[in-house]
Amino acid sequence: MEFKIDAKDNYTLITPESAILDANVSDLLAVKCKILYENGSENFIVDLSNCKTANMDAFESLISFTADMYEMEHSFVLTNLNTEILNKIKDADAIDRLNYAPTFIEAVDIINMEILERDLFREE
Numbered sequence: 001m002e003f004k005i006d007a008k009d010n011y012t013l014i015t016p017e018s019a020i021l022d023a024n025v026s027d028l029l030a031v032k033c034k035i036l037y038e039n040g041s042e043n044f045i046v047d048l049s050n051c052k053t054a055n056m057d058a059f060e061s062l063i064s065f066t067a068d069m070y071e072m073e074h075s076f077v078l079t080n081l082n083t084e085i086l087n088k089i090k091d092a093d094a095i096d097r098l099n100y101a102p103t104f105i106e107a108v109d110i111i112n113m114e115i116l117e118r119d120l121f122r123e124e
Contacts, residue, residue: 002016002017002018003015003016003028003029003032004017007036007041010043010111010112010115011075011108012036012043012044012045013044013045013047014029014032014033014045014046014047015049015050016046016050016051017050018050019050019052019053020051020054020055021048021058021085022054023055023057023060023061026059026060026061026062027061029046029061029062030061030065033069033076037074042075043075043076043111043114044074044075045079045104045108046079047080048078048079048081048082048085049082051085053085054085056088056092059089059092059094062094062098063097063098066097067097073118075099075110075111075114076099077100077101077107077111078099078100078107079100079101079102079103079104079107080103080104081100081102086100
């Protein structure tokens with residue numbers, strides 16, 4: 001499985017090259033994020049624009065990894081989900097447990113707002 005990776009100051013953008021988001025892709029994505037985290041990346045945006053469809057079992061790994069990231073005070077945002085994948089997330093009852101943004105710019109905004117919020121809470 002190939003991932004395109006672009007590290008920025010506040011986040012790392014990961015784009016899976018697969019047309020199908022399944023358990024294998026989401027598991028490999030979580031492993032890739034953990035490796036990147038160990039090398040200094042703290043916040044992740046996953047661009048799903050190449051993924052045309054998804055299997056329901058793909059979401060459990062993403063939900064678990066999202067929870068792990070937020071527990072460690074880091075961000076994990078999915079973006080560029082097509083209608084089919086978004087509907088499957090809703091059908092899997094995962095809509096409230098995954099952080100997603102319709103566009104890449106909105107995903108960056110979410111990351112930046114969450115960084116700001118964490119910084120503000122630390123000051124109190």
